[in-house]
Amino acid sequence: MLVSFNWLREFVPFEGEAQELGDRLTMLGLELDSIENPFEAIEDIVVGHVVECEKHPEAEKLSVCKVDVGSEVLEIVCGAPNVGKDQKVPVAKVGSTMPDGMQIKKAKLRGVKSFGMICSERELGLSEDHDGIWVLPENLTVGEKLVDALNLERTVLDFDITPNRADALSILGFARETALAFDLPLTMPGLNLVEAGGNAADEMNIVIDDTELCPLYQARILRDVQTRKAPDWMRFKLLALGQRPISNIVDVTNYIMFELGQPLHAFDLDLIEGGMIRVAPAQDGMKFTTLDDMERKLTANDLLIWDGSKPVALAGVMGGANSEMHAGSRNVLLEAAVFRPGTIRKTARRLALPSDASYRFERGVDQIMNTFALNRAAQLMAETSGGSVVSGIAKAEPKPWQDRTHRYRHERCMKLLGLDLEPAFAKKVFELEGCTVDDSDSHDWKVATPSHKLDLEREVDLYEEVGRVYGMDRIPAVLPRVSKSLEGGTVTAETEYGFVRSLKRWGMGAGLNEAINYSFVGDDDLDRLNLPREGRVNIANPLSEDQNVMRLELAAGLLNTLKHNIAQGNNHVRVFEVAKKFVQDSESDTETREQLRLGMLLYGPRHAAEWPWPQGDADYLDIKGHVEHLLEDHFKLGAPECVLVKDHPYLSPCVEVKVGEECVGVMGQVKADVADYYHARKDVWLADVDAEKLWDMTRRNKIAFRELPKFPPSRRDITVIGPVTLPAQQVRDAIAEIKSPLLESISLVAEYVPEGVEEERNLSFRLTYRHASKTLKDKEVDKQHKRVVDELLKKLPVRI
Structure with a gap:
């Protein structure tokens, strides 16, 4: 600001x-x-007085002028058609630097020496006017710097x-x-609005379809205006704030917006049809051309200003080209409104159409100040255009401003801030901010907050005001006392933050390093992964071609992380990333849908170099083990089912990971041609998990506490001999289906293939038996174990 x-x-x-x-x-x-x-760029410009002006002897369109600049009289050749004797003009002397960087030097034009330049407004960067030199007011002092003479900021x-x-x-x-x-007095601008009769409410009907989207809309009418350049004092104030002056009518709306914070809009009244203004949402898919001559595609979430037959403005964001003020406009409809901030913010973001008006509307404007701003703007428009203001205001206010009153407890405020201030200090702060304080109950005040302080929503906000006025830098730094219950004590997965934190805690505990990559990737990265062009979210102003699109998959960033690590000599890469991918979605307000994902990448030796174990490279079992550990052990969702899938864009082989009937992700080996590009010389294993689906399943999964066993277990080992084509899981499932009441767990402990035997293998399982209420005797265990063995031999083609 x-x-x-x-x-x-x-x-x-x-x-x-x-x-x-x-x-x-x-x-x-x-x-x-x-x-x-x-106005630093025109610091060198001085006020000059043209004492003589004659035609150039060798050029009809040039004039030779003698210009008094206070300390000397300069001879200057000028090509402006409006230069003349006795004018006060801005002069750039030799050695001056113009706003565009041009250096003023001695020159010789058609044989006549010139020692400076008489400037136009455009040459000084003050407007686009270049029809001639800028003729200054007669009362300015010759030789004085222009910025001082005009009292520029x-x-x-x-x-x-x-x-x-x-x-x-x-x-x-x-x-x-x-x-x-x-502690200074505040003086508001004076208001001297002169009305010319009639009644604006009779000429213009205001209708608001949805009162939640527009609590207030009001308008004034001006007639017989002259659209011309705004007065210098107004133009210079706007220029100081970086606002380009346009015309007196438009400049007044910008002036009031910067002065009072209320955005306004001026319509050409003669282009408004039906004698009405209607505030209503757009229709899905309709198109509307804004003031910048750009056609915008709208949705039902966008708010429009309509006349009797057509939309004329994108509410709170930008006016329409079909109702804008122009040089020939003679009658004005001046709008002042209050819109729902969230609606304006979504429209401005979705259309990438930020404006000074939307910046204020999306944060909230002062509803009570609205009428004063409208009247002050109407007054300035009438004064600068010679027009007249029709009496009265056309207005609709379905939701009038409701005064807000909050309690304030000084003792509690002091306790939270760690201060010991008198109540009089807090009362003075509130009153200086425009609040009304009822302190009849010395321990529990009632504080009515003004309409311009929208940030005062709760009692604690009043505490913040006391603290910030006293000085946050003056509040002593004291560690607060934190009481924490021993029950629970962990961040739960009920919130997205808690769930993401749980995922990251798991990743670090599993020995993976967290990667944090840009959300931007290049089209080339996505093409390399064989991902479709459809659904990509392109960036309007990318930093580079390598970052011109939002990522469709986390794999693009993880593979670039791998490439960087390999380039730095790290061949043992174990990384994970919890981040969002982005896909086009026409039903979203931003036309983009975000989805939280978990990505994992394994590359190189199974163990780091310093481990004393045999070195073997990571394989499918490693990535599968991580996924199973996450789902089965960390989130207690049960053992996942792995189903081989074909034709994955960048993984081959690729396995789909399912929990029950739901697919939660994929894992597999990165295709060789893709891995080669990222300088991988060994297999690259990657998993991509739908973290949002995982979060939903986690919240639905109720974990119950089971009492820890009190009695010792009894274990029996069993070795089955069967065909090599028989999966170990099938044997385990067959044992579990027997449903022995004492059987607690089954685990595979060994596999043995005898030499010279290719058709069979030995699988050793350990069966754990336990009773919940007593110590088991060998006889009881042997009986159950024999039953299990007998049933197993009946179910499968195996022998013991």
Whole structure:
């Protein structure tokens, strides 16, 4: 937010330095970013007086002028058609630098020497006017610097505004903060609106379809206006804040927006049909051309301003090309409204159409100040255009502003802030902010907050105001006392944050390193993974071609991480990433759907070099083990089922991981041609898990506590001899199906293939028996074990 120092002083009599003001407001939460001189580029320009002006002897379109610049009289050759004797003009002397970087030097034009330049407004960067030189007011002092003679702003402060401080998006808002910080009086701009009769409410009917989207809409009508250049004082104020002047009517709306924080819009009344304004949502798929002549495709979530037959503006964002003011406009419909912030924010983001108006609407505007801003704008328009203001206001306010009252307990405030201040200090803070304080109950006040302080929503917000005015930097640093129950005590997976944290904790515990990659990748990365072009979310202004699209899969980032590690000499790569992928979705407000994923990548030796175990490279069992451990042991979802799938874009072989009937992800080996590009010389194993589905299953999965066993187990080993084609899992399942009441667990402990035997193998299982309420005797265990063996021999083609 740019704040003009001189403009600010029109509201508060602050006599200090700009740096002092910036430092104090920074401590109030409005961080000063920089202090600028907006007209520094024309510091060298002086006021000159043309004492003589004659035609150039060798060029019909040139004039030879003698110009008094105070210290000397310069001979200057000028090509402007409007230059003449006795004019006050801006002069760039030899040695000056123009805003476009041009150096003014001695010159010789058609045989006549020239020692400077008489400037136009465009050459000074003040407007686009280049029809001739800029003729200055007669009362200016010859030889004085132009910026001093015109009292142009020398100091503009640039502040960073947090999203909750909608009240600080205007000069008035900063004036309120300055008055609060230095205990100064606040002076509002005067209002002297002259109405010319008639009734605007009779000429224009206001209809609001959805009162939640627009609590207030009102308009004034002006007639017989002249669209022309705004007065210098207004143009220079806007230029100081980086706003390009356009015309008196449009400039007034921008002036009021910067001064009071209320965005306004001026329609050409003669282009408004049906004598009505209707505030209503757009229709899905309809198109609308905005002031920048761009056609926008809208959805039912966008809010429009309609006349009797057509849309005329994108509410809170930008007006329409079919109703804009132009040089021939004579009648004005001036709009002032309050819109639902979330609606404006979504529309501006989805259409990539930020504007000064939407920036304020999406943070909230002062509903009570709305009428004053409308009237002040109408007054300025009438004064600068020669038009007249029709009496009355056309208005619809289905949801009038409701005063907000919060309780305030001073003792509790002091306890939370760690301070010991008198209640009078807090009361003064609230009153300086415009609040009304009822302290009849000394321990429990009632504080009514003003309409411009939208950030004061709860009692604790009042505590924050006391703290920030006292000075956050002055509050002593004391560690708070934290009481934590011994019951629970862990971050649960009920929230997305808790679930993501649980995933990351698992990844680190499993010996994986966390990777954090950009959400941006290149089209080439996605093409290399054989991913479709459809559904990609392209970036409008990419940093580079390598980052011109949002990622469709985490694999792109993980493989680039692998490439970087290999380049740095690390051949033992174990990484995971918890992040989102992005896919086009026409039903979303942003036309983009985000999905949380978990990616894992394994490459190189199974163990790090310092491990004393035999070195073998990671294989399918390693990546499968990680996935099973995550699902079965960490989240207690049971053993997953792995199903071989064909034709995966970048994995071959590829296995689909299913929990029950739901697919939760895939895992497999990265195709050789893809792995080669990333400099992999060994197999690359990768898993991609749908973390959102996993989160949903985790929340639905109720984990019950089972009492720990009190009695000792009894174990029996069994070795079955069967064909090599018989899976060990099938044997395990067959034993489990026998459902022995004492059988607690079954685990495979060994596999043996005798030499010279190719058709058979030995599988050894350990069976654990236990009773919940007594110690088992050998006779009881042997009986159950014999039953298991007998049933197993009947079920499968095996022998013991």
